[in-house]
Amino acid sequence: MSTTLLLQPPTTSTPQTTLALAQQAAPFFAAQSTWLSALPYPLNLLINTESQEKWVTHENLFLACLRTGDTASASRALEALTARFGKTNERVLVLWGLYQEATASNQAELEEVMKSYDEILREDPTVFGIRKRRAALLKSVGKPTEAIGDLIKLLDASPTDAEAWAELADLYVAQGAYEQAVYCLEEVLLVTANAWNMHARLGEVLFLSASKTEAAAGERLKTLSESMRRFCRSVELCEGYLRGYYGLKITTDRLLETLEGVRKPQTASADPVTGELAPPSLEAVKKLNQLATAKLAEIVRRGSAGEKGWDGYSPAELSAARDLLDRDTQKIQR
Amino acid sequence: MAAMASVVNILGVIFLSHAVYSAYEHSLLPSASIAPTSSAILPRSLDPNINLPIDITLETLFSAFLLCVGVVLSSPGLKPIQWNVWAGGLERSKEAREVKEVGVGGGNPYAGLEERAGFLDIRGKRKEFSDWIKQDAGSEKS
Incomplete structure (x- = not known):
């Protein structure tokens, strides 16, 4: 149990799990320094303490301790990593950057960190880890436009970096530039075509842009149906995907309202000139809505009961889905 | 299920070894050295040219069947391939x-x-x- 916790990537974790992980730091380091590893030179060659698990654990503990503010343990893990992989290792450079960012107490120190990043990049502009850190730091100090500029330069050099495209999309969404965000997410999907969560993300961004635009009803209808298709793809790639079905239900609800408002009958075929698909028919949307409702109800029922093999949904997502379903039944009762 | 699968497997192994031992014992009998009449159905190249009693043949086939069933039953559950x-x-x-x-x-x-x-x-x-x-x-x- 404890070893699997140590191997869990800490970025995905909640504060509770981070705390549990950071509390394991002291026993782990105590177990690392035994009298065996302190043997003099020729003898210590006989003992092999190297393993993948060891260094993954060091990195995870470093990140967890940094999050919980346990800088002493974090620097201990970092020193062990530096001693093993050298100061110029790209990954170690990034970890040093993280450490300095986390321990910087004021604006001037953060600018120092930024200068050190610039220094590294002047020597070797291909250290992508540091280029990403630089963009992340710019975003963190509240300069999103400069971060966007940095990312665009990075993506010019390496256009298949899906992570950077996804980050750029998020920055654009925060700025309200939905069209650019959609473009970035489409680039992500070109690299990782099976990523069901990115399909759902694209559906969400399209839905946001459809809810925001003051544009004509036709434009809104087109964006909404595009969003619905993205959610359909995400649940096609992953059955029982709560987020996908939630999005599918919301978009089809909205589409039903919009489609009923439109008077003229739908043209069934795609536009041959632009290659755009026609909006879906009313029956198809109704069927999809029913399917999404049924699936959501099943997930909520079995997920909250904690049936075997259905315990993986997050409680927050489950309660959101339950609220959505409750809202629906209230509307019918009225 | 796992217990039943191992029972089937053990039975299969017992029957198989019994059949093999019987075939060996049968080969030691003086009557076994008499050349059998060649088969009417099988072509010459496939004819094994032995005279084994039918009950040993049936027991071998039965034990092989039991082992097949046992191995299938005792295999772990299938992993999703979709x-x-x-x-x-x-x-x-x-x-x-x-x-x-x-x-x-x-x-x-x-x-x-x-x-x-x-x-x-x-x-x-x-x-x-x-x-x-x-x-x-x-x-x-x-």
């Missing part, structure tokens, strides 16, 4: 997401596109954590 079933399992159950060793398990392989470890906002995460601790302490006091 993308959407496999992905659904990852979303649905905690057990499927568990990290077993470095690079094995760990849930949605594309989660990194939304968590983005390369762009980790460590200062934001630290603040989130200290807020959580304060909130936790506050709720305990009240």
